[in-house]
Amino acid sequence: MLANKNNSLCLAALVMMACQHKAPEKPNVIFILADDLGYGDLGCYGQSLIKTPCLDQMASEGLRFTRFYAGSAVSAPSRCALMTGKHMGHAYIRNNAKNVFLRKEDTTLSQVLQQAGYVTGMFGKWGLGDSGTTGDPVLKGWNAFTGYTDQVKAHFYYQKTIDKIVQGKTCSVPVDSTKYTYEIEIEDAFRFIRENHRNPFFVYLATRIPHAELIVPAGDLKQYLDKDGHSIFQEVPYPGGEFKPFDKPYAAYAAMITKLDKDIGRLLLLLKELGIEKKTLVIFTSDNGPAGGYDGQMKKYFSSSGPLRGGKGNLYEGGIRVPFIAWWPGTVPAGKTTDVPAAFWDIPATLCELAGIRTTTFPDGISFVPLLQGREQNIQHPFLYFEHAVPWELSFMQTICEGDWKLIKTKRNILPAVYELFNLREDVSESHNLASLYPDRVKELEEKMKQEHQAPVLKVFDYSFLPDAVSIPRTVWRDEKGEKGSLTGYYFDGKNFDRLVYKKNDTAFHFIWGNGSPDRLPADGFSVRWKGSICPEETGTYNFYTAADDGARLWINGQLVIDDWNAHGVEVHQGSFLLEKGKSYPVCIEYLESSGGAEFGIGWKKKNIDLK
Template identity: 45%
Template sequence: MSRYCSLVLAVLLFGVSSPFCLANKPNVIFVMADDLGYGDLGCYGQSVIQTPRLDQMAAQGMKFTQFYAGNTVCAPSRSVLMTGQHMGHTHVRGNAGRSDMSAQTLREQDVTVAEVIGAAGYTSGLIGKWGLGELHSPGHPLDQGFDRFFGYLNQTHAHNYYPEFLWDGVEKISLRNQVDPSPKSYGAFTGGTATKRIDYSHDLFADEALTFIDDHQDGPFFLYLALTIPHANNEGSQMTGDGAEVPDYGIYQTKDWPNPDKGQAAMITRMDSDVGRILDRLTELAIAENTLVFFTSDNGPHNEASHNTKRFNPSGPLRGIKRALYEGGIRVPAIAWWPGTIAAGSTTDHIAYFGDFMATMCELTGTEVPAHIDSISFLPTLKGDANEQDEHEYLYWEFYEQGSRQAVRFGDWKAIRQPMMTGKIELFNLSEDIGETKDVANDHPDLVKKAAAMMAEAHVPNPNWKVAGK
């Protein structure tokens, strides 16, 4: 018997009494940018880069001010999103390394959002970047609940916006680009930068997303649109000095800026326009009121495209960028849009994170919540029922690069320990110090002790992810 037969049975037995019957279960589109900072959008304070459609989306929907990514780099953040387990429990806890990809691969026993809602009759599509399993591995998206996949499997492959091929399911689709390979490989893949640039992968993803919506407009469907913008082509940065790959600089062409700065801004504005195209298509098809669209980013902003981060201040008021567990590395923009259900122009300070998407989808679709997850539905928040919203005792992160670090958020307090398990704990009061400028650990030994206990409880050892000195 399938490991999901119990979920199917639950739907058959209880689907009629669930909040939504199959006929009107909402479609869900989860749009995730790559390395987009908390301060990169106009509705979050950005004043240089133009994002009119996402700003409009926020004005018509709900803006989260305290929403967190699963981690501070790509693969583990996506693992948290897919499994509903925080970093102390999820299988993929980091970017795996130069050759062995097994640590970055979801296992057969891992349960994803797509698998769970498939029991409720949803068709699930993944377009864009996966990063949780290669071809012929148990982590391939078609073996993890998705019915449709188009994009990149490998993260290094995904660095290049003009690749020589993309994956359509298990079939390799050749593109018209030509790539000069990097002298170094990473993650079992040799990246590079294109010398002949015709097919821009982001544009292909945007068009494919519209096609998926058209094809499945009768629903219910789940579209996970995992964009690569504005991640740098790291190999491009190393080989040519410009990793911000984009067909044109658009409204930034005449700016007196270096090309990497123009490219960084142009990528974000291009993405903004394509999110607008999706919202427009939903309206044209008259399915907007039955579709939840959620936009966010997989972690904080990068400095890998040879661009000047001071020009754009991508972290806004927050400290740190990608790979930090300070707020700038993990607090991300998040906008929810669902006309007729989410109040226009609303803002919430509810503290949520990627792992909560699992329970939210289960409540939304009337499916059974899997066991052993770290997930609380934020559907009450979306519907404006703040009094019905449950809260986490704490949120937890751990990170294995740069000597390792871990962090816990509980109430207004945030604790960070570097290195994991053995380092000194820093403590910040985020209600008074959003920029984490003042370590108040010495003033609150009781809270430091509490944070240490939470970290110890949350971290379950994993043989693939070793803590130095342990």
């Protein structure tokens, strides 16, 4: 009897121990990704004009990161980093581009969580693959989806259809075109959480708010209007273009953020109502820096980048550093901040660790579970690497952040690369370039940049073709009169040298007019011709390069060396010519601006083998 009693006690103790040691329950995860919301757009990050009481409350109950980085400076690559756990030097998708989708071999966080028993739902903008492609949400680990697979379709809030997974297929289904489609996504997300709250679930709420189109339902706009219905902000009305004209875009932007804020407040209440708040990690962040409204200027008005320089589309801190709040009552410490640097490619590693999944799928990431559990983050990235191109200006930016130091290398068309070195601790707004003071540090960081950058699989993301040409020194130019140091320029109204407006000598040939134009010429439809001769100081075959938006032509000694007389965004063209030292060769350079942006540059690079 006694022995038996002891045995049963032992058994009870063993059962209890077994219970204590069983794997921790898989937490639910709700990952909220705002679109183009800046580092300074939330009250808890210093915003004073836009109201975000619920997110501020969430931050006071959770952990606020002050050095969290998005995957990239624009949507698609940032989301690719988030889903595939790869930084921009390794990622498959490295920029916004048409018809580029995740491939079969690009395993996503959602696929891994789904395989581990999570029910997965995505609501909002996907942007990594349309229906029927290899990046289709159905193939990428989603049980449920309501939103838009296509990034451009996702710009519009009033539409006739929305994309959904219906019976295992992603299809476009009709919706009430008077309904703000963001609300449909939110309703479906809430429904999904209610229906699945007993399972471990993963919700990716990729809200399209506050990305353009800047429009909200009247009821939401009202709080930013005065009693006469005027915006309380100094508005810059939008005349129309991609979207309908609108006189209150600033109020709309603020109202979109406050609307999102309110829904997040409701979401946290829902978790409490369902009794799952202690087993649900909620993260709020944004996919890249602020776009700054239709004119790009609105971010100044709202200080959407906070103290940071730049915004969407560049690699200054304002383009990539984003708000990041983690909330999980009882697990994530309340009311704390951390300045440990982390980035989107750490998310898969982190969520997999929380879910008890061991995987080698996401090697670029480091789990920040210790931070979420209020512990010391002992393993940190030695540095973070980013790259981003702006195709229409042929510019390619790379950056590496190592501790307090940040190096940015910018290559633009045929110009030599520009290096900027900042100390983020002393100069968070990146206003003092220290590159010339610390050449060794620049070299060392550039070496690391090279190692992190793998050649992209897709040509559209490859900028290695940009030549390292140098400006042609003015000492080789002779004007039409044979005077050293310049060429004679003729500036014409019209695309085909129609009407000479004036003549002036130029000494350098890199012009970025943008939407402007040279003095007294129209913004669109002008042409320039430079004449004179070139008198090289060394004999050799020279590669000449033009970078022009739109066209350019180069003649040397009556021979057409570069022939690019077409209307297009900026393109680099090249041609070579053998020049002998001391000889003088007649030169004619022509430039054409048709419409849109305007820029022109010419450079050269001497070939290694000289023909003496």
